[in-house]
Amino acid sequence: MVANTLNEDSLGKITYDDENSLLALEWLEATKDMIAPHFQGILYLLAGYALQMKSKTIFVDSRKFLFHPSSELVGPWRTKNISPLYNEAGLRNSHSFILQDLQFRQQMDKTCPMKKFQLDSLLRKAS
DSSP, X not given: OOOEEEEEOSSEEEEEETTTTEEEEEEOGGXXXXXXXXXXXXXXXXXXXXXXXXXXXXXXXXXXXXXXXXXXXXXXXXXXXXXXXXXXXXXXXXXXXEESOHHHHHHHHHHSOOOOOOHHHHHHHHO
């Protein structure tokens, strides 16, 4: 798997693997100082790349994600503003998250039903 870096800053890194049509966001530890508009901006950027690249899958690695978004951002805002862009891009229903924050994971499970799939094989490809 050869992934090209599309965007990288102190908060995260967005890469794209053309062979697998895989768009990935790796959150970084600087997210501890992130504020809501940063979170929203990166999600808009990710959705824009999904549209541009016609990505079929998005993988979000949240192991270093230290921001605690409100339930409004995780649920209604994301559903209203980001989900339609993902749908327009033609994403499959396979969105994967590695979540450290149990409360955030529980909120995501409630507000963003996801088709589960084997993360191990995806992680093996990424290494």
